[in-house]
Amino acid sequence: MSDTSPFTLAASAEMLYLDLPFTERVRRVADQGFQVEIWDWSTKDIDALTATGATFSSMTGYLTGDLTSPDGIDALLTSARASLTVADRLNCPRLNLHGTGLNPQGLPVHPISRTTPAMWLTAADTLRRIAALGEEANRVFTFENLNLAVDHPGTPFARAADTLALVRAVDSPHLRMNLDLYHAQIGEGNLIELLGQALPYIGEIQVADVPGRCEPGTGEIHYPAIATALQDLGYTGVVALESWARHHPDTALAAFRAAFTPVRPEQVRP
Template sequence: MILAASAEMLYLELPFVERVERIAARGLHVEIWNWSTKDIDALASCGATFSSMTGYLDGNLTEPAGIERLLSTASESLLVAEALDCPRLNLHGTGLDGNGLPVRPVEVVTPAMWLTAVQTLRSIAALGEQAGRVFTLENLNLAVDHPGTPFAKASDTRALVRAVDSPYLKMNLDLYHAQIGEGNLIALLEDSLPYIGEIQVADVPGRCEPGTGEINFPAIAAALRRIGYTGIVGLEGWASGDPDSALDAFVSAFEM
């Protein structure tokens, strides 16, 4: 497994490029969110290896204007991914605001919305194929962080990825969100393995590093080794205290 960490949630007292450099100095890959607020030239020259970045600025999977905006900003994101040599670009079921809430919340996802979402994601996968990069569709939780987000559960993102059936669209399986929304994480990993492009982790409750909550991360790590997962595991969580100690706990949970 290859380990990464989000510069959006660690070393918050530092300027952003310094956060990236601190994570990279630990030998970890680096993940970022909204690229439009970043100094891309500085990030590209800082020596870090980027594993994931946000793959759109706004839009959604189901409404004509939202689809147009999603595809347009996905194309813009691919240009930034090329500058950063970032292989994966992350998506959600709809655009989120600065607080993680859906810009256009949805109470009921209809069958027509499912069919439209599949067609939109096929277009996204085609963009990824042209650029040689993979888009990942992240599951979220509705109960705590992202109420009203359509296609939020891991079972939803897996169904969409499976329906598109492209190597350029995969799941970003976030175990923090899945623990809140679905549980049964080891079975979820086993069932989702063919569709996973990345795994993200943080403990529950609190969204901090492994060992601060209820998830049995040694069992998760053992299951990943047993099923042969060799991809990215990214810490997308806050440090409960010292960021270096949080990264120590994360690395300890997943290293052989």
């Protein structure tokens, strides 16, 4: 049996080893062979992160703003440009976006109960401008789906179907989906079918189990089946653990690696 995953595995240092300084969290994740993901770069010592030698897979690609209001669009584009400068320092290929700016509790700064047709058109136009920035910098912005029922009520363009529709409309290699299966399970379910529909537009996949947002094997999602489906679909990109650790972070990372190292029948010796 092979113990090598067919995917590039990453993990968020924001949610693991919470008793350690952030730079040490990054080292712990990297030392176990994972690429590292971070959120708000403005609160980090970028030089110290670079000195860890970690490979950074993804970071937040904006600090404020939204996709539809004039002031919000200006703020989003300005902070996206600043984020690209930091991504260059970290050699980070992907920068993550949401439907609107979120506060530290993950709630939208300006919640929206209904998106109008005009807002959809404006959002698509804003994302085209974001994709153009990514093309200039040779980076990829990823647009993440969120769940409305538990973690992010009031966030516009949050469902996986919404993010897929907008990314498909822009149709740029510099704007892809960050398909978060934790959020998708809460919001929509039918995950394997969703993966097949979204595959051409996926830039990254994030995972955690439901409920609790902990590592694979702690909830209702059968992640080994997800891994096998991804392998069958031919996906070889990034799968990132964005979860809390139910017990110890080392155990969470081991469970994540095991879930995304699928074993083919032909690999099993009789």
